[in-house]
Amino acid sequence: MKPNNDAAWDAEPSTLLRVGENFRLSDVDADATPGFVGGKAAGKKELKAAADDLDEKQERLFAASKVDATDAVLLVLQAMDTAGKGGIVRHVVGSVDPQGVALTAFKAPTKAELSHDFLWRIRKAVPDPGMIGVFDRSHYEDVLIARVRGLADDAEIERRFGAILDFEQELASRDIRIVKVMLHISADEQKARLGKRLDRPDKHWKFNPGDIEERQHWPAYQAAYQSVFERTSTEVAPWYVVPANKKWYARIAVQRLLLGALTEIDPQWPAADFDVEEQKRRLAAT
Amino acid sequence: MKPNNDAAWDAEPSTLLRVGENFRLSDVDADATPGFVGGKAAGKKELKAAADDLDEKQERLFAASKVDATDAVLLVLQAMDTAGKGGIVRHVVGSVDPQGVALTAFKAPTKAELSHDFLWRIRKAVPDPGMIGVFDRSHYEDVLIARVRGLADDAEIERRFGAILDFEQELASRDIRIVKVMLHISADEQKARLGKRLDRPDKHWKFNPGDIEERQHWPAYQAAYQSVFERTSTEVAPWYVVPANKKWYARIAVQRLLLGALTEIDPQWPAADFDVEEQKRRLAAT
Numbered sequence: 001m002k003p004n005n006d007a008a009w010d011a012e013p014s015t016l017l018r019v020g021e022n023f024r025l026s027d028v029d030a031d032a033t034p035g036f037v038g039g040k041a042a043g044k045k046e047l048k049a050a051a052d053d054l055d056e057k058q059e060r061l062f063a064a065s066k067v068d069a070t071d072a073v074l075l076v077l078q079a080m081d082t083a084g085k086g087g088i089v090r091h092v093v094g095s096v097d098p099q100g101v102a103l104t105a106f107k108a109p110t111k112a113e114l115s116h117d118f119l120w121r122i123r124k125a126v127p128d129p130g131m132i133g134v135f136d137r138s139h140y141e142d143v144l145i146a147r148v149r150g151l152a153d154d155a156e157i158e159r160r161f162g163a164i165l166d167f168e169q170e171l172a173s174r175d176i177r178i179v180k181v182m183l184h185i186s187a188d189e190q191k192a193r194l195g196k197r198l199d200r201p202d203k204h205w206k207f208n209p210g211d212i213e214e215r216q217h218w219p220a221y222q223a224a225y226q227s228v229f230e231r232t233s234t235e236v237a238p239w240y241v242v243p244a245n246k247k248w249y250a251r252i253a254v255q256r257l258l259l260g261a262l263t264e265i266d267p268q269w270p271a272a273d274f275d276v277e278e279q280k281r282r283l284a285a286t
Numbered sequence: 287m288k289p290n291n292d293a294a295w296d297a298e299p300s301t302l303l304r305v306g307e308n309f310r311l312s313d314v315d316a317d318a319t320p321g322f323v324g325g326k327a328a329g330k331k332e333l334k335a336a337a338d339d340l341d342e343k344q345e346r347l348f349a350a351s352k353v354d355a356t357d358a359v360l361l362v363l364q365a366m367d368t369a370g371k372g373g374i375v376r377h378v379v380g381s382v383d384p385q386g387v388a389l390t391a392f393k394a395p396t397k398a399e400l401s402h403d404f405l406w407r408i409r410k411a412v413p414d415p416g417m418i419g420v421f422d423r424s425h426y427e428d429v430l431i432a433r434v435r436g437l438a439d440d441a442e443i444e445r446r447f448g449a450i451l452d453f454e455q456e457l458a459s460r461d462i463r464i465v466k467v468m469l470h471i472s473a474d475e476q477k478a479r480l481g482k483r484l485d486r487p488d489k490h491w492k493f494n495p496g497d498i499e500e501r502q503h504w505p506a507y508q509a510a511y512q513s514v515f516e517r518t519s520t521e522v523a524p525w526y527v528v529p530a531n532k533k534w535y536a537r538i539a540v541q542r543l544l545l546g547a548l549t550e551i552d553p554q555w556p557a558a559d560f561d562v563e564e565q566k567r568r569l570a571a572t
Contacts, residue, residue, distance in 0.1 A: 063488075063491040066491050067491065086383075089383070089384055089385055090385070094380070094383060094384050097375070097376045097380060098376065098379055098380050098387060098389050099372065099375055099391065099422075101384060103385065136385075191572065194569055195566070198562055198565055198566050198569065201555060201557075202555045204555070204556070204557070204558040205349040205350075205352050205353065205555065205558075207558070207560070207565070209565060212565070212568050212569055212572060215572050216572060269487060269488045269490070269491065270490070270491050271487075271490070272487075272490040272491075272493070274493070274495050276490070279484055279493070279498065280481070280484050282495075283477065283480055283498055283501075286498060286501050
């Protein structure tokens with residue numbers, strides 16, 4: 001990462017935001033901007049400045065897979081409504097080459113999907129080597145909304161936690177680096193954002209009366225997230241809780257987490273598997 | 287489109303580049319920049335300036351589909367190697383929200399794909415309502431490389447032309463607006479670009495010795511493209527041949543073609559299908 005941008009971070013989100021032991025979601029201040037020195041203007045500048053770095057690392061990841069590297073990245077995005085998943089996809093993921101990104105938005109499961117195990121549709125979307133996979137919602141809905149709305153009983157939720165741990169371990173052993181992000185907003189912030197959607201005719205399509213029902217289950221969702229963090233923040237697939245009342249902060253924090261994952265992979269331009277000089281002669285002869 | 291950017295175009299690529307009767311590929315100057323007043327610097331400025339317009343129209347297209355609109359766009363990209371399909375995806379398509387784009391890169395067909403009709407894998411990638419679908423290569427490979435390399439006999443090529451015409455007519459009747467683009471470079475320009483890939487270690491992964499074999503079939507490919515244009519440039523699915531020796535021109539021309547397709551669809555923000563004031567009251571009570 002470029003030293004001049006590093007100046008804006010005085011500590012890494014990968015350390016500060018990581019869910020470790022004794023983590024309490026209720027202790028997280030959704031307004032905070034951990035590790036970043038500066039306000040909104042500096043944050044927007046940082047997003048732009050780091051985009052080139054992300055772009056190059058993504059291209060290296062993609063290129064390396066064309067020879068023999070098997071590395072991939074999987075970014076899992078979870079959040080309450082209006083927390084800004086779409087903005088992360090648009091402004092962070094959207095800055096890299098679309099050819100290197102596999103985005104899957106998981107909606108309420110279809111009848112066909114419900115007839116299979118909950119991981120069936122998830123497995124089909126696991127990124128290939130060289131790709132950055134992005135899950136907009138994920139298998140975690142099956143232990144979140146499923147729990148809050150009573151779509152699965154306790155025994156089934158337990159079984160799913162076990163299946164998720166096995167699944168993520170398997171992905172990690174296939175060189176898929178998993179970055180799990182929960183964008184954390186406050187209930188008041190959500191109220192304000194839903195209000196804005198209702199005020200603007202060009203945002204009405206994003207509003208669903210069901211959003212207000214979901215909102216009434218806020219404490220139950222926070223408790224369900226707390227369980228998720230306790231059960232599934234592991235060495236190979238840690239959770240990061242990103243304060244998201246300030247959209248600009250959430251974006252640069254997730255960008256930095258992605259950059260960190262790619263830096264650890266450290267993908268290299270693959271060596272030519274042909275004789276370069278010979279190919280130059282062949283080309284010259286055409 | 288914004289009037290201040292329109293100043294840079296003195297005629298529409300949708301008219302100038304469209305394949306009509308008596309079109310001859312061999313008459314097209316790959317160095318030309320039809321309709322655009324200005325050079326590389328002005329072109330790069332135009333790409334950036336028009337990106338916001340594309341972005342808004344794409345979001346409207348997406349939003350409209352959430353209520354009842356069935357419109358979609360399908361951009362088909364075909365070209366000789368190195369002509370810049372990847373650059374179009376990255377710099378034109380890449381400027382819109384990834385959530386509204388469905389990109390499919392068609393490689394040499396797998397065994398499973400070969401066991402089905404050639405349109406089988408294509409049908410699976412047709413964009414849903416509200417989406418901009420992008421085909422990086424397409425069903426046209428099945429009448430291009432298939433013809434040049436003798437992978438299908440004349441009768442089969444004929445059958446495929448008929449099937450393609452039926453297929454595209456069917457898509458059009460489902461409100462999918464089809465924009466077919468051939469990026470046209472000269473043989474000399476390809477030689478220079480392949481040479482650059484060989485010169486730069488960070489580009490070696492993009493080079494394949496097979497590219498030189500393909501290059502030796504250049505005249506046969508040009509003839510195959512000529513047939514494609516004669517047989518498949520229709521009212522509902524016209525071809526546009528975009529001069530592409532100047533990458534900046536090809537990008538703004540394709541961007542303009544996409545903008546034109548979206549302008550014709552003219553998607554509108556959908557009206558709320560709920561009572562806005564009632565929802566405001568419900569929200570206030572939470």
